[in-house]
Structures are given as C-alpha cells and as structure tokens.
Amino acid sequence: MNRPIGIIDSGVGGLTVAREVARQLPKEKMIYIGDTARCPYGPRPVHEVKQFTWEMIHHLQQENIKMLIIACNTAAAVVLEEVKEHLDIPVIGVVQPGAITALKLTKSDHVAVIGTEGTIASGAYPRALHAINEGVHVQSLACPPFVPLVEQGICEGEEALSIVRRTLRPLTGSFFDTMILGCTHYPLLAEVIQEVVGDDIRLISSGDETASEASTILNFHEMLHTDMSFPEHTFYTTGQVEHFRMIADRWLDDTASDVRSISLEQTDRAHSKKVL
Numbered sequence: 001m002n003r004p005i006g007i008i009d010s011g012v013g014g015l016t017v018a019r020e021v022a023r024q025l026p027k028e029k030m031i032y033i034g035d036t037a038r039c040p041y042g043p044r045p046v047h048e049v050k051q052f053t054w055e056m057i058h059h060l061q062q063e064n065i066k067m068l069i070i071a072c073n074t075a076a077a078v079v080l081e082e083v084k085e086h087l088d089i090p091v092i093g094v095v096q097p098g099a100i101t102a103l104k105l106t107k108s109d110h111v112a113v114i115g116t117e118g119t120i121a122s123g124a125y126p127r128a129l130h131a132i133n134e135g136v137h138v139q140s141l142a143c144p145p146f147v148p149l150v151e152q153g154i155c156e157g158e159e160a161l162s163i164v165r166r167t168l169r170p171l172t173g174s175f176f177d178t179m180i181l182g183c184t185h186y187p188l189l190a191e192v193i194q195e196v197v198g199d200d201i202r203l204i205s206s207g208d209e210t211a212s213e214a215s216t217i218l219n220f221h222e223m224l225h226t227d228m229s230f231p232e233h234t235f236y237t238t239g240q241v242e243h244f245r246m247i248a249d250r251w252l253d254d255t256a257s258d259v260r261s262i263s264l265e266q267t268d269r270a271h272s273k274k275v276l
Helices: 015-024 046-062 073-086 095-105 117-122 124-132 146-151 158-167 186-197 207-220 241-251 264-270
Strands: 005-009 030-034 067-070 110-115 137-142 178-182 202-204 234-237 259-261
Touching: 005 015, 005 046, 015 030, 015 207, 015 241, 030 046, 046 067, 046 073, 046 264, 067 073, 067 207, 073 095, 073 117, 073 124, 095 124, 095 178, 095 202, 095 207, 110 117, 110 124, 117 124, 117 137, 124 137, 146 158, 146 186, 158 186, 178 186, 186 202, 234 241, 241 259
Parallel strands: 005 030, 005 067, 030 234, 110 137, 110 178, 178 202, 234 259
Antiparallel strands: none
C-alpha cells in the first residue's frame, strides 16, 4: 500500500523515531509534523495536549496516511487510546515499546524513567511496566529543562552537561540499571545523559522498538510499500523552518530537505467539529 506513514511530535524529538522508521522501512514515505511553536507539551494541561494532538492528526488525515505514530510521549500518554478508537488505521505510541525493551534488558528489575512533567504525572510508564512485570521497581523523574534544551539545538557541551547533571541529581544513589528516556527529545541528549549516569546504565530509546512494531503491523496487514524506489519525506513545523531543518538534517543525515511551515490553528478551524 503506497500511502505514507504519519508521525507527530511536539517538536523535533520525534525525529529520533523517524530516523529509525527510515532505517528499518526505507521504502516507506513519511510525513512528519513537529509542533515546535507550542513545544513543550509536558507542562501543558491535558485538554491542550489533546487539542494540539488532534490538530496534527486532522492535517495528516488529509494526507491519506496509512498509519499514525504518536512520537510524543506526553501526547501518547493522554490521548493514544482515544485516537485508536476514532481512527480506522493502525495507531502506535512510544510508551509500550519502550517499556517492553526496558524489561528485556534490566537485570535488577529496577528501572528509572525520565520524561516531561505530563508524561511522569500520567503514570503511563509505571502502568505499562507493571502490566508486564508487577515486581519491577520504577523510579520516575520529570526533567523539564531537557526539551527546551534540545529545541534550541544544545545537545552537547558544558551547558548541556551542567543542566543534565543538575536535573538528574535526585536519582543519585539509586540502584536502577536501566533508564527509559521517556521523551523522544531525550535521545538527542543521550551521550550527555550517559556521561552523567555512567556507562553501566542501559539507556532505552523507544525509537527502535516503535519502528519494529510499525514494520510488524504493516507486514501483518499487507500494507508495506511495494514500489522499489526510495521515497522523499515531508516534514512540517509550526515554528521556524530553517531552525527545524538544521536539527533535522543533522539527525537524519541530510534527508530532511523538504521542510515546510504549517499553521495548525487553521487546520483546527477547518475541523472544529471533529476536535469537539
């Protein structure tokens, strides 16, 4: 089925998922929307996160997508099940794949989860982890400074190291052996986070597993792209195009040249009845 995969995120963080989709499913066209103008979603009330998420979804419906990946952990935590109920295409979040991977890798059954305020407050990761293994100990920490840091393109250097070290200080002395990066922005800070927590801690990014789940579902439903040519992806941002392109090209190895501006408020007005 030669229709695109839609990916939505609050900003550039979902590019970590898009990169894995492009690597594992190189024939699949992607249409990505990053709501950078209203990022971060983590501190926002639930009703705003839902509204903004549906605005992105309504735009992608016009693009005739065959699958939706909600790459924003905050959005997936609060609206994933609702979206699944209303759409007639496969919908994938990033919480479950990350939880499954963490449980595969932990040897101590002690897992740390870092994420936005919204994701941590939702309890989505502890629920997902305990649904599989009731005995796993989960330690959660909200890290509000991380998303703005990544959105500014500050993913390395002394400033990033100082902020990450200060933010993760409450986890000092804990006994976890695995840490879930519970926000798709956080893998962009993975090297700095690894330096702070130490090389013996396994960092889990849900991008790999999410892409694998997408591949499995598309194959099961016989929806894989059949064309032998390689696709050109489209990236939309509600913020500054050049700033988004700079980060996307660096993360996606110069494959994100088609970056366009989008106004989701206009999309919302056009679909106001659906949002309500």
